Structures are given as structure tokens and as C-alpha cells.
Amino acid sequence: MKQHVLFVDDDTNVLEAYRRGLRDRRDQWELTLIPCSLLAWDTLQKRSFDTAVFDVRMPGLNGIDLLTRVQQTPTLRDMPVIIVTGEADRSLKRTALNLGAADLLNKPIDREDLLARLNSTLRLKAAQDALRVQNQLLEHRVRERTAQLVASRLDIIWRLAKAAEYRDEETGNHVIRVGCYSRAIARVMGLDAEFVDNMLIVAPLHDIGKIGVPDSVLHKPGRLDHREWRVMRKHCDMGAEILSDECRFKHVARRFGADSQTLAHVLPADDPVLALATSIARGHHEHWNGAGYPHGLQGEEIPLEARIVAIADVYDALRSERPYKQAFSVDRALSILAEENGTHFDPAVYEAFLLAFDEINALESEFNDAAAPLLSSQVHDEDECLVC
Structure with a gap:
């Protein structure tokens, strides 16, 4: 040439x-x-x-x-x-x-x-x-390898979320739907693209702390007593501890000579994805009016990501059939969310949920467990249906 x-x-x-x-x-x-x-x-x-x-x-x-x-x-x-x-x-x-x-x-x-x-x-x-x-060839190889590591990491995260879901006997696609709903809400709120995509990844880990709740409490068929409620409410902080950057596995991996380049991708310092997951696990049961748990946070003291997952989680719980209840109809579920707007839920997040509802409704159909029946709930206490 x-x-x-x-x-x-x-x-x-x-x-x-x-x-x-x-x-x-x-x-x-x-x-x-x-x-x-x-x-x-x-x-x-x-x-x-x-x-x-x-x-x-x-x-x-x-x-x-x-x-x-x-x-x-x-x-x-x-x-x-x-x-x-x-x-x-x-x-x-x-x-x-x-x-x-x-x-x-x-x-x-x-x-x-x-x-x-x-x-x-x-x-x-x-x-x-x-x-x-x-x-260019090296950059392509690095992108490929990084994509493989990200995919493996995402797979581990979702498998961990599924493990918590099976532990709680929730419906098969609950964690997937919560992740999808949370992403849809975040996008409608105009949040940055990285945050929106990360919500899809980490929202499914919201109840990972239930792994640490005893079977006698987690699977109790009837109403929980005060002692059992105290135990159940610990799952938020337990989940945050599991996901925290303080996880000792990092120190163990470094102690035994894990490859530094691989470790930097798989266990990056101050990982923003795990930080987001930690925040959600700890705060998704807090209420806008301060009546939630585990720390009674109020208003914008509650991280935005936790406020988003809170409404996504509750809506899916209302619409899902559980061992102790049948599924709420769409109208009844939306009515309950409206009643909780400004008390349980951040009004801005509630409005975003409504704006994203057509997408959420389509996602529910796409990831439905088996076409949940549109029936009213028959549970022991209506408050308990808003997710433990």
C-alpha cells in the first residue's frame, strides 16, 4: 500500500x-x-x-x-x-x-x-x-474483560437477591420487579443515567438482611408479637452490614494474594454500587413522616434511593400472592398507595410512580409469576400487608 x-x-x-x-x-x-x-x-x-x-x-x-x-x-x-x-x-x-x-x-x-x-x-x-x-486492540480487550467482570458481579448480586427471596418465601420474580419498578421511577424523576441503571442492579437486594432473621419469625403464619417484630426489624441493619464496604472478605482476599487488578474490578474501594445497595437495605422501611424503622428517619433524611424502593416494594407486595394473602387488585393497591402518600411515601416519589405507572404495569405483566388474580386481600391486619 x-x-x-x-x-x-x-x-x-x-x-x-x-x-x-x-x-x-x-x-x-x-x-x-x-x-x-x-x-x-x-x-x-x-x-x-x-x-x-x-x-x-x-x-x-x-x-x-x-x-x-x-x-x-x-x-x-x-x-x-x-x-x-x-x-x-x-x-x-x-x-x-x-x-x-x-x-x-x-x-x-x-x-x-x-x-x-x-x-x-x-x-x-x-x-x-x-x-x-x-x-485500540488492548482497549477492546480491556472493555471485554471489564464487561465480563461487571456481568459476573451483576449475576452474583442477583443470585444473592434470589437467595434472600427464597428465604422469605416471596414470589419468584419479586426482586426483579422491584428492581425494574425502581429504575422506571428513577428515570421519570430525571435522575442521572448511572443512578437509574444502578437502581435496577441493587434494588433487588433490599431485603437481603432477612437471611439473618430466624425461621421462627420469618415464617410465622400468624401475627408477630412485639419481641418478634423487634427481631424482624433488624433485617434492615443486617442487610446494610452484609452489603457494607466494611465486609471483611476484602481483607481476606487481599491477605491471601488475590490478583490486584482483578480485585480492583470485583471489589473496588468505596464501591458506589454497594454503597447504594447498603443505603437501600437500611432505609427502605423508613416512612416519610418518621414512623418507619429501623431509625425513624423522616423526610429527606431518608436517602432518595430508599424512598424509591419503598414504594416499588410495597406496590409489588400488594399485587403479589403470598402464603398468607391473596393479591390486591390494581385499583385497591393504587388506593392504598394514595392513602399512604405523604405519610409512608415521599410525595415526589409517589408522583413519579404514577407517571411511570404505565411502564410499571407493563413490567408487572412481563415478569408476572403466574398472572396473579385480581382479588382483594384477606390478611390478618391491613397494615401488615405493606411489607414487613
Whole structure:
């Protein structure tokens, strides 16, 4: 494949001399000779060259001006430029080199000097191109490996969420729906894309702390007494502890020499995803009016992500059939949410839920366990249906 060389000089005799002097390189190089610097600049923006030779003295744009534009243009910056001048001005040479000229030539030009400099700049360009291709290949491999690690991490998170779900005997797709609903609400609220996508990942972990609740409490068929409620309410802090960045597994992994690069991807310091999951696990049972648990937070003291998951979790619980109840109808579930607006739920999040409801309704159908019947609930206490 031929290499492309651009010559720019307002003297057509000089350009013709270039053509004659390099005619024996026609099999290797394709020469483009332009007598106008403005036309040359227009050509540079449309075509790529492996190297260029600019005369310093030209009307319109001189060689230094043209070099400056090349260096300021990201797509042209890697093209080596040789500056040609008839002057022995050291200041001019320093200026050209400081601006990024690859080499300098003084007129009259010796053919062997020209060939040596062109060969040098073309080798430089070939090396730069090879390095760029290699870097692109490495970047592609890093992206692939990172995507694999992210996918594995996401898979582990969702499997952990499913483990908590099975422990609680909740319906099969509950954690998936809570994640999808939370993402839909966050998007309607205009939150940034990373937060929105992370809600899909971490909202399913909201009840991970129930892994630590004794079976006698978690699976009790009747009403919980005061002692049992105290135990049940600990699942929020237990979940936060499980997900916290203080997890000792990191220290164990480092102690026994886990690969540092892999560890940096799988267990990054101050992981924002796990921080979000921790916040949700701890705060999704707090109420807007301060009547929730475990810490009685009120209003905006409750993290936004927890306020979002709270309404997503309650709606799905109302609409789901459980061992102790049948599913609420859509109308009844929405009526209960409306009653709890401003007390249990953040009014802004409630409004976002309503705006996202068409999507939420479609997601419920898509991830339905088995077409839950549209019946009224028959539970021991209506308050208990709003999720433990």
C-alpha cells in the first residue's frame, strides 16, 4: 500500500522539482502537490496523509500557521510535518519545533536530505499507526474483560437477591420487579443515567438482611408479637452490614494474594454500587413522616434511593400472592398507595410512580409469576400487608 505525502509551496517550480526528484518513489509514495496553503488546509480536512512538507513563506496561511492548525486538530495531530525555509533563522526553527514540527529543511533542498527526512517521518507515522492499532486492540480487550467482570458481579448480586427471596418465601420474580419498578421511577424523576441503571442492579437486594432473621419469625403464619417484630426489624441493619464496604472478605482476599487488578474490578474501594445497595437495605422501611424503622428517619433524611424502593416494594407486595394473602387488585393497591402518600411515601416519589405507572404495569405483566388474580386481600391486619 502506498504512503501519502503532501507538499505545500506557493512556488510551482519548487513543487515540480519535488515531483521530478521523487519520481523513482512512485511505486511507494503517492505525492500530492498543492500551490495554495488555504487549499491545502481544505484538502487536509478531507483526506489523510502520512506526512507533509510545508514551505514557511506563503500568502494567506504561512507554513507556521498551517502547522499550528494541524497540531490543534485531533485527527491531524499525528501527521509528521517537515517545515521548509530559505532562512537560517534559529528563532523560526525553534518556533516550528516547539509547535510540533517533526523536522526542518533549508532551501536549496538536497535530494538526499529530503529522502532521509521523508523516510524518517514516514517510519514515525507507521510506528504511530501500529501503536494506535495496538492500543485500540488492548482497549477492546480491556472493555471485554471489564464487561465480563461487571456481568459476573451483576449475576452474583442477583443470585444473592434470589437467595434472600427464597428465604422469605416471596414470589419468584419479586426482586426483579422491584428492581425494574425502581429504575422506571428513577428515570421519570430525571435522575442521572448511572443512578437509574444502578437502581435496577441493587434494588433487588433490599431485603437481603432477612437471611439473618430466624425461621421462627420469618415464617410465622400468624401475627408477630412485639419481641418478634423487634427481631424482624433488624433485617434492615443486617442487610446494610452484609452489603457494607466494611465486609471483611476484602481483607481476606487481599491477605491471601488475590490478583490486584482483578480485585480492583470485583471489589473496588468505596464501591458506589454497594454503597447504594447498603443505603437501600437500611432505609427502605423508613416512612416519610418518621414512623418507619429501623431509625425513624423522616423526610429527606431518608436517602432518595430508599424512598424509591419503598414504594416499588410495597406496590409489588400488594399485587403479589403470598402464603398468607391473596393479591390486591390494581385499583385497591393504587388506593392504598394514595392513602399512604405523604405519610409512608415521599410525595415526589409517589408522583413519579404514577407517571411511570404505565411502564410499571407493563413490567408487572412481563415478569408476572403466574398472572396473579385480581382479588382483594384477606390478611390478618391491613397494615401488615405493606411489607414487613
